[in-house]
Amino acid sequence: MSIPRALTIAGSDSGGGAGIQADLRTFAFHCVHGMSALTCVTAQNTLGVQGVVPLEADFVALQIESVLGDIGVDSVKTGMLFDAPIIRRVAQLAAQLPLPNLVVDPVMVSRTGARLLADEAVAALRDSLLPLATIVTPNLHEARILSGLTIETIEDMAAAAQRIAALGARYVLVKGGALGVGRGSDVFYDGKQTVVLATETVDTPHTHGTGCTLAAAIAAQLALGEPLPTAVRLAKNYVTRALHHSLAIGGGQGPVGHFWPLIGAK
Ligand SMILES: Nc1ncnc2c1ncn2[C@@H]1O[C@H](COP(=O)(O)OP(=O)(O)O)[C@@H](O)[C@H]1O
Numbered sequence: 122m123s124i125p126r127a128l129t130i131a132g133s134d135s136g137g138g139a140g141i142q143a144d145l146r147t148f149a150f151h152c153v154h155g156m157s158a159l160t161c162v163t164a165q166n167t168l169g170v171q172g173v174v175p176l177e178a179d180f181v182a183l184q185i186e187s188v189l190g191d192i193g194v195d196s197v198k199t200g201m202l203f204d205a206p207i208i209r210r211v212a213q214l215a216a217q218l219p220l221p222n223l224v225v226d227p228v229m230v231s232r233t234g235a236r237l238l239a240d241e242a243v244a245a246l247r248d249s250l251l252p253l254a255t256i257v258t259p260n261l262h263e264a265r266i267l268s269g270l271t272i273e274t275i276e277d278m279a280a281a282a283q284r285i286a287a288l289g290a291r292y293v294l295v296k297g298g299a300l301g302v303g304r305g306s307d308v309f310y311d312g313k314q315t316v317v318l319a320t321e322t323v324d325t326p327h328t329h330g331t332g333c334t335l336a337a338a339i340a341a342q343l344a345l346g347e348p349l350p351t352a353v354r355l356a357k358n359y360v361t362r363a364l365h366h367s368l369a370i371g372g373g374q375g376p377v378g379h380f381w382p383l384i385g386a387k
């Protein structure tokens with residue numbers, strides 16, 4: 122049996138809610154074979170991030186070369202890359218190999234406030250990796266940093282998406298999970314027009330891993346052969362349903378429930 126293949130280049134979340142754990146679960150629920158190149162290990166739970174240990178950039182590259190050289194890949198998602206050497210090495214490989222259908226989630230800060238990207242790494246992300254991205258999926262905080270704009274409204278999100286596209290990504294999705302009003306509305310820009318992708322706001326505190334899950338679901342849909350705008354819409358539907366089935370585990374923000382296809386969709 123042949124199967125579409127997706128690779129996540131991301132960090133480990135020991136609590137299982139975000140990072141490679143969320144990505145691999147998302148791939149599995151799309152019937153896509155998931156592979157991982159680990160960038161760092163976090164000690165993390167629903168309350169926050171207690172520690173981060175990065176891997177050597179060359180060893181991140183070796184993991185990517187290992188799986189690409191043998192198994193091959195149909196789409197790639199990047200998540201927590203943590204430092205500038207890792208970002209530059211991944212970008213170097215993306216330019217050489219190439220890494221097809223590259224979904225870049227520019228992870229910078231966790232919802233609990235922990236820094237997941239070194240300050241000096243933002244420039245490396247912006248200048249070396251974004252120009253190679255098929256799509257980049259910043260949340261509001263990341264979109265503010267990448268665009269240099271103040272973002273409060275949907276119109277601001279649209280302006281930011283256009284600024285970020287000018288950095289070189291083919292498509293941009295600015296995510297509105299942190300919007301004051303209309304939480305759950307995202308702005309998609311295809312280089313020509315902006316489209317608002319709105320869903321209902323799901324009333325839950327357990328939103329850990331939404332961004333990872335959305336980007337991984339986009340990568341899964343691309344591996345399955347969907348065109349990018351369709352992949353984004355299907356991925357958004359997957360994460361909305363996962364929010365409806367979010368998990369009240371731990372003492373803080375629990376993760377979204379990737380299992381919803383098994384337990385009946387709302
Ligand atoms: N409470 C919510 N209700 C509906 N959708 C949400 C909610 N919170 C986040 N989302 C959606 O989850 C996805 C991830 O967005 P966001 O949480 O902003 O990303 P990140 O996890 O990177 O901060 C987006 O599609 C966003 O609209």
Ligand SMILES: Cc1ncc(COP(=O)(O)OP(=O)(O)O)c(N)n1
Nearest residue numbers: 132139140231232329330331332333
């Ligand atoms: C290891 C690791 N990678 C990424 C994140 C950020 O995850 P995200 O899906 O953006 O969700 P929140 O942090 O907003 O819940 C992470 N926390 N850990």
